[in-house]
Amino acid sequence: MVLAQLGGSISRAIQQMSNATIIDEKVLNECLNEITRALLQSDVQFKLVRDMQTNIKKIVNLDDLAAGHNKRKIIQQAIFNELCKMLDPGKPAFTPKKGKTSVVMFVGLQGSGKTTTCTKYAYYHQKKGWKPALVCADTFRAGAFDQLKQNATKAKIPFYGSYMESDPVKIAVEGVERFKKENCDLIIVDTSGRHKQEAALFEEMRQVSEATKPDLVIFVMDSSIGQAAFDQAQAFKQSVAVGAVIVTKMDGHAKGGGALSAVAATKSPVIFIGTGEHMDEFEVFDVKPFVSRLLGMGDWSGFMDKIHEVVPMDQQPELLQKLSEGNFTLRIMYEQFQNILKMGPIGQVFSMLPGFSAELMPKGREKESQAKIKRYMTMMDSMTNEELDSSNPKLMNESRMMRIARGSGRHIREVMEMMEEYKRLAKIWSKMKGLKIPKKGEMSALSRNMNA
Numbered sequence: 001m002v003l004a005q006l007g008g009s010i011s012r013a014i015q016q017m018s019n020a021t022i023i024d025e026k027v028l029n030e031c032l033n034e035i036t037r038a039l040l041q042s043d044v045q046f047k048l049v050r051d052m053q054t055n056i057k058k059i060v061n062l063d064d065l066a067a068g069h070n071k072r073k074i075i076q077q078a079i080f081n082e083l084c085k086m087l088d089p090g091k092p093a094f095t096p097k098k099g100k101t102s103v104v105m106f107v108g109l110q111g112s113g114k115t116t117t118c119t120k121y122a123y124y125h126q127k128k129g130w131k132p133a134l135v136c137a138d139t140f141r142a143g144a145f146d147q148l149k150q151n152a153t154k155a156k157i158p159f160y161g162s163y164m165e166s167d168p169v170k171i172a173v174e175g176v177e178r179f180k181k182e183n184c185d186l187i188i189v190d191t192s193g194r195h196k197q198e199a200a201l202f203e204e205m206r207q208v209s210e211a212t213k214p215d216l217v218i219f220v221m222d223s224s225i226g227q228a229a230f231d232q233a234q235a236f237k238q239s240v241a242v243g244a245v246i247v248t249k250m251d252g253h254a255k256g257g258g259a260l261s262a263v264a265a266t267k268s269p270v271i272f273i274g275t276g277e278h279m280d281e282f283e284v285f286d287v288k289p290f291v292s293r294l295l296g297m298g299d300w301s302g303f304m305d306k307i308h309e310v311v312p313m314d315q316q317p318e319l320l321q322k323l324s325e326g327n328f329t330l331r332i333m334y335e336q337f338q339n340i341l342k343m344g345p346i347g348q349v350f351s352m353l354p355g356f357s358a359e360l361m362p363k364g365r366e367k368e369s370q371a372k373i374k375r376y377m378t379m380m381d382s383m384t385n386e387e388l389d390s391s392n393p394k395l396m397n398e399s400r401m402m403r404i405a406r407g408s409g410r411h412i413r414e415v416m417e418m419m420e421e422y423k424r425l426a427k428i429w430s431k432m433k434g435l436k437i438p439k440k441g442e443m444s445a446l447s448r449n450m451n452a
């Protein structure tokens with residue numbers, strides 16, 4: 001995932017610092033320098049990094065650290081807060097209301113994923129019972145209307161555009177008027193993107209905005225945007241009243257710091273992220289769980305939400321019960337692997353957990369991951385009930401592992417690798433011990449407890 005490297009570097013820097021016996025100014029500075037380097041290497045704007053460093057220094061009190069407080073937690077919390085601040089302007093975006101007409105205008109550079117995102121946004125709302133419609137006011141890029149038309153048709157969303165008319169303002173106004181008459185509650189206007197910021201693009205945007213009076217302007221930004229991001233985002237913000245941001249291509253491997261800076265420049269909240277080319281690869285964005293995941297702290301609220309969303313109702317109580325007991329046996333691992341292979345989407349549940357996502361099931365390498373899971377299951381098929389139901393990894397001594405390897409036709413090294421995976425997942429699982437099984441809507445309290 002985008003920013004994964006940054007998250008990893010920050011976590012490592014904190015870990016190294018907390019390994020030191022005495023935390024003095026020198027050790028703290030080393031840690032902060034390491035974090036600064038990681039942020040700059042990820043393309044976060046210099047000024048933002050400098051401010052962040054100053055703020056962390058102000059917050060982290062060396063006396064507290066010396067007095068034996070949990071150093072890792074104090075620093076991690078300070079960094080967590082600073083990253084959240086960068087992504088959260090503190091004021092929510094305008095939220096359209098179902099049943100009441102809202103006009104939402106999309107702006108961004110060409111190739112940022114604007115047209116794709118317009119459809120994803122419409123489709124997301126349509127699934128929730130809205131009546132969205134799409135207007136193509138991009139008369140600059142040949143094929144833009146065809147692309148929107150194709151996407152809209154696939155999702156059965158009404159659309160408006162023209163092959164003949166070259167005035168984007170006229171098309172935008174006509175489209176908005178038509179869909180207002182048709183009582184659509186979410187009218188989405190896609191505007192032209194150009195290769196780089198240029199006066200004509202901004203003038204056109206201003207005119208479309210003046211003519212259609214959007215309730216919300218969404219700035220679409222590619223997560224791989226580099227150092228130039230901050231200035232570009234600011235230029236958009238100065239031309240039209242950007243009220244929210246959607247960051248696309250979060251499924252890639254971009255450094256992502258440019259996007260972080262750009263979001264800070266717009267002083268607007270990120271409301272969704274794009275995580276793939278498909279229509280439903282689109283997620284609501286929530287700052288705290290996102291930063292938690294980035295820093296390897298886990299996204300517990302997302303995890304619980306996903307359980308409710310994708311685990312069949314009748315399996316939920318049992319799974320949650322097992323979670324609350326905190327005893328992660330090989331049999332539970334086996335059953336969850338079965339679920340992943342059988343149901344596909346349940347993989348999404350576990351991708352919310354730090355360990356499951358990054359290493360066991362990296363996005364884009366699903367085939368490999370599936371093969372690995374199948375291999376693990378074959379080895380587990382050669383285990384005894386005692387082995388499967390024990391939550392004591394010490395039980396699995398060398399002679400048992402040799403037997404399993406022989407029985408499944410695999411190398412002992414692979415059995416050992418699987419046991420390492422098991423121990424890693426068991427550690428994550430154990431954090432959920434004593435979990436109060438929450439109902440939907442109680443997630444944030446749970447999230448706070450888990451991250452504490």
Ligand code: GDP
Binds near residue numbers: 110248273277
């Ligand atoms: P526009 O020029 O800004 O309207 O960009 P498009 O909507 O045409 O998108 C440009 C390319 O980015 C297309 O190939 C899209 O399929 C792709 N794209 C858009 N969003 C995402 C995303 O979230 N993830 C990935 N992997 N590709 C995306």
